[in-house]
Amino acid sequence: MNITTITNTLTISQNSHVTDVGHAFGPVTNIMDTVHIKKKGNMLNTLERYFIYRETLNGNHINDKLTVQRNPIFEALIRHNSLRGLHT
Numbered sequence: 001m002n003i004t005t006i007t008n009t010l011t012i013s014q015n016s017h018v019t020d021v022g023h024a025f026g027p028v029t030n031i032m033d034t035v036h037i038k039k040k041g042n043m044l045n046t047l048e049r050y051f052i053y054r055e056t057l058n059g060n061h062i063n064d065k066l067t068v069q070r071n072p073i074f075e076a077l078i079r080h081n082s083l084r085g086l087h088t
Helices: 003-009 012-021 042-057 072-083
Strands: none
Touching: 042 072
16 A cells, blocks of 8 residues: 555544644555454553544544543553553
8 A cells, every 4th residue: 555545544634634744655564563462351451542532632632533532541551651651
């Protein structure tokens, strides 16, 4: 998939965000990392929610931000990890 194909599948606001922020384009294997390997279930769902929440707070999540509700536990984890110099 090339940049033109990807750009044509995005909405105007998504396209603007991707262009303004400078997100990487290319094969998934080149632009994404595996964060955790878990079996399907509650643990994986919680990890997904955490990373979506974190990326939304950082302004990197291009989907509807109204679907992410405030989560004091995730905020505490983010604050704790940032104090320790961790990125996760």
